[in-house]
Amino acid sequence: MECQECHQRPATLHFTQVINGEKTEVYVCEVCAKEEGYMSYPEEGFSLHHLLSGLFDSAFESPKGTLGQQKKELQCPKCEMTLSEFRRAGKFGCPACYETFADNLDPIFRRVHSGNTKHYGKIPARAFGDMRVKKQVDAYKEELQRLIKNEAFEEAATVRDKIKELEEETRGEDT
Amino acid sequence: MTLQHFMKEAISPWMRENGPDNDIVLSSRIRLARNFAQYSFPILANEADLQHISEFIRQEYEHQSFQDYHDFAFVPVKDLTPIERRVLVEKHLISPHLAEQDHASAVLISKNEQVSIMVNEEDHLRVQLYYPGFQLNKSLNKVFELDDWLEGKIDYAFDEKRGYLTGCPTNVGTGMRASVMMHLPALALTQRISRMIPAINQLGLVVRGVYGEGSQATGNLFQISNQITLGKSEEDIVEDLQSVVRELIEHERTARNHIMSQSQTRLEDRIYRSYGIMTCGRIIESKEAAKCLSDVRLGIDLGMIENVSRNILNELMVLTQPGFLQQYAKKTLTPHERDVLRASLIRERMQLEN
Numbered sequence: 045m046e047c048q049e050c051h052q053r054p055a056t057l058h059f060t061q062v063i064n065g066e067k068t069e070v071y072v073c074e075v076c077a078k079e080e081g082y083m084s085y086p087e088e089g090f091s092l093h094h095l096l097s098g099l100f101d102s103a104f105e106s107p108k109g110t111l112g113q114q115k116k117e118l119q120c121p122k123c124e125m126t127l128s129e130f131r132r133a134g135k136f137g138c139p140a141c142y143e144t145f146a147d148n149l150d151p152i153f154r155r156v157h158s159g160n161t162k163h164y165g166k167i168p169a170r171a172f173g174d175m176r177v178k179k180q181v182d183a184y185k186e187e188l189q190r191l192i193k194n195e196a197f198e199e200a201a202t203v204r205d206k207i208k209e210l211e212e213e214t215r216g217e218d219t
Numbered sequence: 220m221t222l223q224h225f226m227k228e229a230i231s232p233w234m235r236e237n238g239p240d241n242d243i244v245l246s247s248r249i250r251l252a253r254n255f256a257q258y259s260f261p262i263l264a265n266e267a268d269l270q271h272i273s274e275f276i277r278q279e280y281e282h283q284s285f286q287d288y289h290d291f292a293f294v295p296v297k298d299l300t301p302i303e304r305r306v307l308v309e310k311h312l313i314s315p316h317l318a319e320q321d322h323a324s325a326v327l328i329s330k331n332e333q334v335s336i337m338v339n340e341e342d343h344l345r346v347q348l349y350y351p352g353f354q355l356n357k358s359l360n361k362v363f364e365l366d367d368w369l370e371g372k373i374d375y376a377f378d379e380k381r382g383y384l385t386g387c388p389t390n391v392g393t394g395m396r397a398s399v400m401m402h403l404p405a406l407a408l409t410q411r412i413s414r415m416i417p418a419i420n421q422l423g424l425v426v427r428g429v430y431g432e433g434s435q436a437t438g439n440l441f442q443i444s445n446q447i448t449l450g451k452s453e454e455d456i457v458e459d460l461q462s463v464v465r466e467l468i469e470h471e472r473t474a475r476n477h478i479m480s481q482s483q484t485r486l487e488d489r490i491y492r493s494y495g496i497m498t499c500g501r502i503i504e505s506k507e508a509a510k511c512l513s514d515v516r517l518g519i520d521l522g523m524i525e526n527v528s529r530n531i532l533n534e535l536m537v538l539t540q541p542g543f544l545q546q547y548a549k550k551t552l553t554p555h556e557r558d559v560l561r562a563s564l565i566r567e568r569m570q571l572e573n
């Protein structure tokens with residue numbers, strides 16, 4: 045089996061992760077396991093600084109000038125923090141940093157948050173109200189499927205009404 | 220509300236109420252990290268932006284009330300003396316990190332001290348809500364409502380994929396740290412707690428001594444909180460924390476029964492010695508005070524000591540801290556002077572009870 049991260053080396057390691065209650069199987073090579081944060085190091089404790097330095101050392105300090113070119117370093121357009129500054133501080137400079145360094149964050153989050161990279165939970169009520177309703181509708185729809193499968197039709201009807209109600213609410217706001 | 224109000228009493232008004240399981244769980248706390256979308260995080264923001272944020276919070280929320288949390292006081296950190304800062308840390312109303320700040324950092328505190336909102340700490344806002352005893356679900360519901368109320372006037376830094384954006388990658392997502400403060404003397408005495416900590420860590424939870432380091436908690440007070448903030452909903456995080464806390468409560472009760480049946484006289488001796496020190500001692504160091512407070516609290520729980528209330532112990536826990544002692548004396552004290560004043564305050568409180 046090939047490594048599902050680099051698709052080059054053979055997968056020599058197997059991890060089972062529980063993300064949002066769902067089991068996910070991960071097959072990766074040793075290099076990717078380290079770089080993409082699948083391997084955790086409990087003996088390092090929770091020293092984030094250590095975590096970040098170690099991580100970036102292996103992942104981003106590729107030998108400079110091997111191809112006769114020097115890559116321009118990533119820098120946040122809003123707060124001007126560079127990737128190496130982020131690495132040193134272990135802290136973001138501003139909300140836009142999340143966008144700027146987006147491609148480099150999954151491995152860090154995976155390590156810090158037990159394999160997770162995506163938010164599940166509260167959504168701001170006012171500014172992201174639509175998103176909140178949409179997520180709620182999605183959750184109800186999933187529940188509806190489950191109830192129908194279990195032939196709990198009475199409860200399913202209640203959930204269907206809730207969905208209808210929410211969808212009408214949002215339609216009302218559009219006009 | 221004025222600053223003086225928060226300085227006068229060691230025990231916060233909300234702590235006087237009885238909460239569920241409060242023989243073992245002293246308090247429940249939820250903290251949310253929130254940031255303004257348009258500004259850099261405090262470590263990089265310029266002074267003017269931080270002033271803007273602080274001034275905005277003062278204008279919009281000072282003297283406002285939300286539900287049971289009345290008359291928010293706005294306290295700029297730069298206006299506080301070193302002793303006053305220390306007192307607010309000892310009362311858990313501000314973090315040690317906020318106490319070190321100057322310039323544009325501040326805190327909003329509700330009259331009953333149940334809510335404190337730190338401004339320009341590591342994040343623009345750190346919203347904290349306390350409930351007495353074991354009440355994590357209620358705390359979560361309330362802090363959500365409070366958060367929505369605040370968000371009515373603030374554009375939060377939020378991203379569909381990453382959730383609430385925070386200065387440190389360890390807080391991103393929910394931005395939530397839920398915690399309980401537990402008194403676990405029997406688990407500490409039998410050294411079971413140090414064996415349980417690794418297993419609890421495995422579940423993504425952290426155990427810390429409240430006034431001390433690691434498993435060597437002074438006063439046998441432990442804080443249990445969630446480590447992970449991304450990929451798990453607030454409700455699930457609280458649920459997981461709750462089930463571990465429930466288990467710890469059970470283990471603690473079992474360990475107490477075990478000690479009582481195996482070595483009752485030794486335990487009684489330990490508890491009454493501590494009671495003796497508290498009622499008669501003339502010089503008490505803070506470590507000794509914490510140990511005695513823990514022993515006497517256990518004595519109350521086991522029905523050995525009947526004329527002292529848990530509230531007195533909660534009060535003494537804060538009152539005997541260095542910052543509060545000096546606030547009480549209204550001057551800087553040497554360590555020896557503190558130990559003498561500590562002993563005399565403890566004696567006084569214990570006599571009040573008789």
Ligand SMILES: [Zn+2]
Pocket residue numbers: 047048049050051052053072073074075076077
């Ligand atoms: Zn690979």
Ligand SMILES: [Zn+2]
Pocket residue numbers: 120121122123124125136137138139140141142
């Ligand atoms: Zn930035």
